[in-house]
Amino acid sequence: MVISDRFWEAPLEDLKKGYLEEKEQFVCLLCGNQVEKGIIYPQDNTLYEAEKFMNLHIQREHGSVFDYLIGLNKKLTGLTDHQNRLLRLFYEGKNDNEIKQVMEVGSTSTIRNHRFVLKEKERQAKMLLTLMELLKEKDEHAPSLIPPHQTATMVDDRYNVTKEEQEKMLKKYFIEGSKSLKTFPAKEKQKLVVLREISTLFHPKETYAEKDVNEVLKSVYYDFVTLRRYMIEYGFLDRKPDGSAYWLKK
Structure with missing residues (x-):
């Protein structure tokens, strides 16, 4: 399950806390950071059990759940x-x-x-x-739609994509068994699905130089400049104004 699925499907009480409790870990609903249960975490000369450490993570990384959501x-x-x-x-x-x-x-x-x-x-x-x-409980015919990613710069009918449609698009545009594109789609809805898949190649905690971003995108498609532009335009990547650093948008 991708992070955005956890976010959109979480109960209200978990959304208010900003994290989800699973069997072996606590998962931040805002960025996907995971804290394993049963481990004591040191931070600033203080020891924290897992759940308190997750609360500390949200405070340090996101300010508060309110700050993130607003x-x-x-x-x-x-x-x-x-x-x-x-x-x-x-x-x-x-x-x-x-x-x-x-x-x-x-x-x-x-x-x-x-x-x-x-x-x-x-x-x-x-x-x-x-x-x-x-x-x-009653609507057996409702399609399973892909939720918009949390950092989407705009949300419109381009996000009206079912999970089945997404799978077909991925098979159509990516070489089987790889993250390399056969071609880059022209239609916005298909473009969004492809860019979302490409975003999984970037680590959420890493900061990348432009040349490193280019290397990742070159492995996907020869026109890495177009990919980079759309990754930013659609809210998957962010960067410094001078282009000296890029990161996966949270």
Whole structure:
């Protein structure tokens, strides 16, 4: 199961914690980092058991689960930029008067109205979540769709791909038994599936020089420049402005 599958399928309580407990380990839902049970982990002259060490990992690497989630693409959160900013200020513990000053709005009643709208959005989300859970028990014909990757720069109908369709696309474009492309697809949906597969060649904890990225991509396809551009455009890779360092986007 890929990291994004764990993320999207995790129960709400696990999402709030930011990690999932499995039989032998704890798995970070935000980046896939794994902490084995039964081991004591040293950090800054302190010893941590596995679950506490996972909490420390989330704090050090992601700030908090809230920080990570609020930073996701608006297509994933469903929040406007204005709502995103408000939630950040609420989370910081600011009162309505302080928020009014920060956002330079007319009165605190405006902030209260925003709180009401967000609460209404929460109620609607709970209703939809319940309906969708009930639907799973009855809808035998619902296709198994591939969830969007967490760092997607845009989410639209390109992500409307079933697992069966994905397998067919991978067989069509990759040489059997390898990660080398026969050709690079022109259609956006197929392009997305191919790029997602290529992203598995990069380690989430590594930082790469441009020449190293090029070497990885050359092993996939001769036009590595095009691959590199699309890997960034689709949110699989990120880089420094001067192109001196690349990494798998988390």
